[in-house]
Amino acid sequence: MKYKTFQALMFVLGGAVVLGTCTGGYVLCSKQSKPEPAAARAEPTERPHVDTATATPSSWDATVASMMGKPAEGDKKKDALGSRGPKVNLYAEDGSKVWNRAKVDLDRDEKWDEKWTLKDGVIERQIAPGDDEQYTKSMSWRNGKWESPGEEPAAASGAVAAGWEGRLLEMLKQPATGDKGKDALGAGGPKVNLYADGGASSWNRAKVDLDRDEKWDEKWTVKDNTVERQIAPNDDEVYTKRLVLRDGVWAEK
Numbered sequence: 001m002k003y004k005t006f007q008a009l010m011f012v013l014g015g016a017v018v019l020g021t022c023t024g025g026y027v028l029c030s031k032q033s034k035p036e037p038a039a040a041r042a043e044p045t046e047r048p049h050v051d052t053a054t055a056t057p058s059s060w061d062a063t064v065a066s067m068m069g070k071p072a073e074g075d076k077k078k079d080a081l082g083s084r085g086p087k088v089n090l091y092a093e094d095g096s097k098v099w100n101r102a103k104v105d106l107d108r109d110e111k112w113d114e115k116w117t118l119k120d121g122v123i124e125r126q127i128a129p130g131d132d133e134q135y136t137k138s139m140s141w142r143n144g145k146w147e148s149p150g151e152e153p154a155a156a157s158g159a160v161a162a163g164w165e166g167r168l169l170e171m172l173k174q175p176a177t178g179d180k181g182k183d184a185l186g187a188g189g190p191k192v193n194l195y196a197d198g199g200a201s202s203w204n205r206a207k208v209d210l211d212r213d214e215k216w217d218e219k220w221t222v223k224d225n226t227v228e229r230q231i232a233p234n235d236d237e238v239y240t241k242r243l244v245l246r247d248g249v250w251a252e253k
Contacts, residue, residue: 060085065141068118069098069212070187086113098212107131121164121190121210164189169245172203172222190217211235228253 060081067080072092077099080088087105092098104114111133115126123141128134139146164185171184176196181203184192191209196202208218215237219230229250230239242253 060088061146064088064102064104064116065123066187067099068102068116068123069100069121069189071212072097072099096211096213100211118211164192168192168206168208168220169227172206172220172227174203175201176203 063081067090072090075092077090080090080102087108089103090099091101091103093101098118100118102114102116103112104116105111106113109131111128111131113128113131115135117124117126125139125141125146126135127137127139129137137148139148141147167185171192171194176194179196181194184194184206191212193207194203195205195207197205204222206220207216208220209215210217213235215232215235217232217235219239221228221230227245229243229245231241231243232239233241243250244253245251
């Protein structure tokens with residue numbers, strides 16, 4: 001082979017090797033420098049502000065309502081519903097042995113959207129619709145639903161009074177299932193024990209502990225189809241006030 005021919009052939013082969021090396025290096029470098037797609041992160045979803053201007057209970061507010069009036073484990077319980085829902089703090093104030101106040105932060109932005117207070121067996125709910133701690137709306141929890149001020153109370157069928165009083169009056173008309181019924185209204189309100197005295201076939205006596213402090217605030221007695229009600233205004237079991245139900249209205253006796 002002539003030298004010039006050999007030189008030309010080597011030049012071509014060398015260029016091919018260099019080109020192949022560069023091409024391979026470029027592909028390899030491209031693969032190495034190209035970022036792998038990052039794993040998708042679960043970003044926290046912003047919790048929307050919930051409009052509470054409705055009388056329909058949802059799961060969380062019915063749960064809080066059931067907690068109010070239950071025995072307190074101290075004077076404060078933080079985040080009572082856990083971290084996956086609204087932030088709810090419970091309080092036992094003024095020496096109460098049951099939870100009698102709550103604060104609610106619906107979107108966990110460190111602003112209280114609602115304040116709840118249990119008094120005389122009724123839960124009052126103050127609401128800040130603007131998420132600004134300005135409480136311009138209020139509701140009351142009665143008969144398992146929220147009622148706005150001025151709304152006609154939804155009493156139980158045939159009851160002559162609203163709220164827990166109406167429910168108790170209805171129960172006093174029912175056949176007794178024994179000689180005693182404990183906590184007849186459930187844990188969401190006053191503690192009410194029913195009694196069937198003297199071999200009666202229906203409930204004819206009741207005792208009421210409004211704040212569940214193990215002191216009876218009221219005693220009710222049915223006699224001759226008349227309901228008499230004795231009240232201890234100072235929560236000391238000293239019954240200084242007496243009422244009788246006449247034509248659906250409580251009157252002083």
